[in-house]
Amino acid sequence: MSAPDVLVIGGGPAGMGAALEAANSGLTCVLVDESPELGGQIYRAPLPEAEQAMSPHPHGAYLRQKVRESSGIEVRTGCSAWGVFEGPEVPVSSEGSTIVYRPKALVIAPGAYEFVPPFPGWTLPGVMTPGAAQILVKTMGIEPGKRVILAGTGPFLPAVASQLVRAGVGVTAVLEASPRHHWWTLPWHGFRTPSILREGLGYLATLRRARVPILYRRGIVEVRGGERMTHVAHAPLDDHWAPNLSRREEIEADTLCVGYGFVPRVHLAQSAGCELEFRDEQGGWVPRRDAEFATSVEGVYSVGDGAGVAGAWSAESEGRIAGLAIARRLGALEPGDFDRQQRPWRTKLDRLTPIRRALDRICRIRSGLFESIQDDTLVCRCEELPWKTVRSAIDFGADQFRSLKVATRLGMGPCQGRFCWPATSRMIARQCQVGVEQVGPSSARPPLRPVSLGCLASMDEEAR
Amino acid sequence: MVSMISFQLDGETVRCPPGLTVAGALFRQGCLAIRQTSSSAPRSLFCGMGVCFECAMTIDGRPSVRACVTPVKEGMVVTTQRGPADLGPGS
Ligand SMILES: Cc1cc2nc3c(=O)[nH]c(=O)nc-3n(C[C@H](O)[C@H](O)[C@H](O)COP(=O)(O)OP(=O)(O)OC[C@H]3O[C@@H](n4cnc5c(N)ncnc54)[C@H](O)[C@@H]3O)c2cc1C
Ligand code: FES
Numbered sequence: 414m415s416a417p418d419v420l421v422i423g424g425g426p427a428g429m430g431a432a433l434e435a436a437n438s439g440l441t442c443v444l445v446d447e448s449p450e451l452g453g454q455i456y457r458a459p460l461p462e463a464e465q466a467m468s469p470h471p472h473g474a475y476l477r478q479k480v481r482e483s484s485g486i487e488v489r490t491g492c493s494a495w496g497v498f499e500g501p502e503v504p505v506s507s508e509g510s511t512i513v514y515r516p517k518a519l520v521i522a523p524g525a526y527e528f529v530p531p532f533p534g535w536t537l538p539g540v541m542t543p544g545a546a547q548i549l550v551k552t553m554g555i556e557p558g559k560r561v562i563l564a565g566t567g568p569f570l571p572a573v574a575s576q577l578v579r580a581g582v583g584v585t586a587v588l589e590a591s592p593r594h595h596w597w598t599l600p601w602h603g604f605r606t607p608s609i610l611r612e613g614l615g616y617l618a619t620l621r622r623a624r625v626p627i628l629y630r631r632g633i634v635e636v637r638g639g640e641r642m643t644h645v646a647h648a649p650l651d652d653h654w655a656p657n658l659s660r661r662e663e664i665e666a667d668t669l670c671v672g673y674g675f676v677p678r679v680h681l682a683q684s685a686g687c688e689l690e691f692r693d694e695q696g697g698w699v700p701r702r703d704a705e706f707a708t709s710v711e712g713v714y715s716v717g718d719g720a721g722v723a724g725a726w727s728a729e730s731e732g733r734i735a736g737l738a739i740a741r742r743l744g745a746l747e748p749g750d751f752d753r754q755q756r757p758w759r760t761k762l763d764r765l766t767p768i769r770r771a772l773d774r775i776c777r778i779r780s781g782l783f784e785s786i787q788d789d790t791l792v793c794r795c796e797e798l799p800w801k802t803v804r805s806a807i808d809f810g811a812d813q814f815r816s817l818k819v820a821t822r823l824g825m826g827p828c829q830g831r832f833c834w835p836a837t838s839r840m841i842a843r844q845c846q847v848g849v850e851q852v853g854p855s856s857a858r859p860p861l862r863p864v865s866l867g868c869l870a871s872m873d874e875e876a877r
Numbered sequence: 878m879v880s881m882i883s884f885q886l887d888g889e890t891v892r893c894p895p896g897l898t899v900a901g902a903l904f905r906q907g908c909l910a911i912r913q914t915s916s917s918a919p920r921s922l923f924c925g926m927g928v929c930f931e932c933a934m935t936i937d938g939r940p941s942v943r944a945c946v947t948p949v950k951e952g953m954v955v956t957t958q959r960g961p962a963d964l965g966p967g968s
Contacts, residue, residue: 447927449948454926460948463896526928538909538921545925545945553901640919641909678928794923794931797914827930827941863941 417441417487419739420503420514422494422681423522425453426725427717429476430732431520431739434754436485438740443514444486445505447493447862451477453524454544454718455725457552465554467580476729496859497521497685501713506864518712518739521682522732525675525696525718528778529565530836531792531800532785534636535671543573543670550580557582558668562645564588564633565672566776568613571627573670575619585666587620588631588647590654590673590782595775596629602771605764632656634785636669645669655781674776675722676835680857682708682715691850694773695721697835698854705738706731714739727765730758783840792840793833795826803837804844812841814855827863830855884953899944899955900925900932911944913959933958 419435421428424446432444444451450458456473459466480486492507501519504511527542529535539558543565546557561577561584563570574587603610620627628647634656635646646663648656676696679689687700687708699721700708706716714735717728734755740746746754786792788801798821806820814834817823823837824830834855842849883892884902893902900922903911910919911932923931925945932944935956944955 448946460896460898464894466896526924526926536918536920538911538919541922542924545922548925548945549901549904549922553897553905555897555901555904557904794920794929797916797918827933828928832924832929863943 414513414515415443416515416517417443418516418743418745419443419518419520419736420516421445421520421522422503423453423520423524423717423719424448424451424480424488424490425522425524425717425728426456426473426476427524427719427728427732428453428520428522429480430729431522431714431716431736432486432732433476433479433483434733434736435518435520435739436483438737438745440485440740440743440745442486443489443516444480445489445492445494447491449491451480451488451490453728457548459552463553467551467554467576493862494681495862495864497681497713498859499686501685501710504859506862511864516712517743518714519685520732520735520739521685521700521708521713521715521719522717522728523678523681523719524728525677525722526831527672528674528676528696528835529671529832530673530782530786530839531790531833532633532635533787533790534638534642536791536794537636537638537642538640539638539642539667540636540669540671543569543672546668546670547573547576550577550582554580556580557670558666559583560585560666561668561670562586562588562664562666563670564590564631564645564647565674566590567672567674568616568772569672569674570670571613571616571620574625575616578619578623578625584620584623584625585664587625587627588633589627589629590632590650590779591629591775593629598775599768599771603768606768609765609768632782632785633669633671634658634661641667642669643667651781652779653781654779655784658785673778673782675718676831677721678719678831679854680829680831680861682713682720683854683857684859684861685710685713687713687715689854691854692721693777693849694770695723697849706735707738723769724765727762727769730762730765733758734762778839780839780843783836783843786840792837793821793823793826795828795833796822796824798823798833800840803840807841807844812845813853814838824855829857829861882949882951884949884951884955886955887957893949895949897949899934899936899942899947899949899953902949903944910957912957915960917959 418440716731741751811820927946936942
């Protein structure tokens with residue numbers, strides 16, 4: 414058992430921000446991340462020996478260096494937190510061994526993952542998230558394929574498309590579900606955040622130069638292939654994103670990167686017993702938080718995309734404010750100093766709000782997205798469950814995560830419902846004509862990560 | 878010239894540069910089918926960040942290791958798995 418002042422789970426901008434502020438105020442801090450290096454998604458660093466990687470993001474490198482230089486922060490990479498028990502008590506495992514932490518304050522900053530709705534053929538090799546393709550090219554210099562199509566919604570698609578183009582990967586097209594004129598409103602909402610607008614325009618310019626078309630109001634209806642995908646079928650969408658199948662078109666492609674925004678990773682907060690609330694615009698279920706990002710559980714804070722998707726700058730600001738709030742709470746910072754030190758981060762957060770809201774409105778998931786699902790389309794990838802099985806269980810009244818799990822095994826696989834539930838809960842809402850918030854979140858049961866018997870045994874030793 | 882490392886994939890020796898994940902090394906070989914489901918369907922890299930478990934492989938004797946977040950090392954023994962990944966005791 415180890416008892417630092419603060420334990421931070423997640424070394425992305427949110428977690429690094431929290432650790433830096435807590436340590437600056439004189440608190441002892443342990444920062445754990447399951448990746449080999451700190452950085453999180455946006456600032457992901459290549460593996461140490463990588464020779465073909467793109468150069469890492471300068472601000473990410475700056476944060477990493479600050480964390481490494483801070484004597485108050487013990488960094489533990491390659492370590493997974495796999496549950497939060499009362500206390501809070503947090504078991505953290507790396508190969509074969511487990512340490513249980515009992516910090517005075519816990520910061521949960523695990524980030525988000527991508528939302529992918531089921532469609533026929535989505536389990537074929539070659540279909541992946543834009544994030545997966547980005548990691549291949551950015552950190553390893555490996556091509557995901559020769560003819561790549563990106564589809565979904567949001568600014569992440571042109572961002573990844575232009576990274577692929579710059580790495581020399583053949584990108585055939587980008588399919589964006591929402592209409593082009595919605596995007597024209599962004600400069601109006603983003604005038605206080607010109608750097609974000611400039612970044613977006615840069616991506617579009619790269620794609621234009623490479624003659625990669627962006628097709629608006631288009632969505633995937635099917636992927637075909639054998640050992641690897643070979644064709645993508647797409648169709649025009651209406652205002653609710655329902656495809657017009659009579660105008661279906663097919664393109665040859667060996668890779669499809671598909672992502673419709675992000676889902677916060679709330680399983681750790683859930684296992685800590687934090688109350689959740691439904692915020693559609695932030696990716697679904699998120700922990701309920703106060704103005705300083707404390708959750709409903711005493712001493713437990715949640716920050717960054719893992720507490721509501723809002724992007725890297727918001728993530729760091731939230732982390733910084735939570736770190737300062739913890740320092741004040743533990744008596745390491747005077748209230749007056751807290752107010753002064755948190756102000757610049759608060760200002761930054763406020764400045765980001767208009768463009769964030771505008772993007773949320775443009776990219777909000779519409780119900781027609783699920784209309785290309787067929788009876789035999791797999792809904793739960795882990796358990797290979799077709800939609801017809803899930804639908805008939807819903808017809809028999811299994812309309813919550815637990816009841817569907819018992820009736821069909823949905824969500825029983827190793828991903829624990831992370832990929833099937835965000836889509837299935839929306840499909841239930843559509844079928845039963847209720848709001849998604851009434852369907853409820855999935856539930857999480859530790860271990861949230863694979864843990865060997867050896868790990869559990871070593872944890873008992875520790876606890877004794 | 879880049880120094881190369883080698884590892885075993887289902888009994889065959891594969892060479893690749895250092896600094897790759899196991900999934901990255903497989904992609905570099907053009908080998909996309911990372912795992913087989915219970916019904917023998919091929920599955921490959923999907924989320925790429927350790928969430929979906931589609932890339933579960935047996936690595937150095939440990940079952941259901943996520944190939945997308947595991948760095949490849951000299952002499953590693955990697956075998957493809959059939960059926961879903963297993964989270965271990967308690968799952
Ligand atoms: C695949 C992907 C790629 C992205 N790329 C970009 C991009 O290029 N540009 C952009 O603007 N935005 C990008 N985003 C959006 C991005 O998530 C945010 O902008 C930003 O990274 C959020 O910061 P964060 O600190 O909240 O979370 P993250 O940066 O995601 O960091 C969370 C960290 O927590 C760790 N973690 C999670 N669970 C555990 C656990 N149980 N135990 C230990 N460690 C854990 C993870 O390994 C990760 O390092 C991407 C998102 C994803 C999912
Ligand atoms: S590809 Fe999703 S866990 Fe590895």
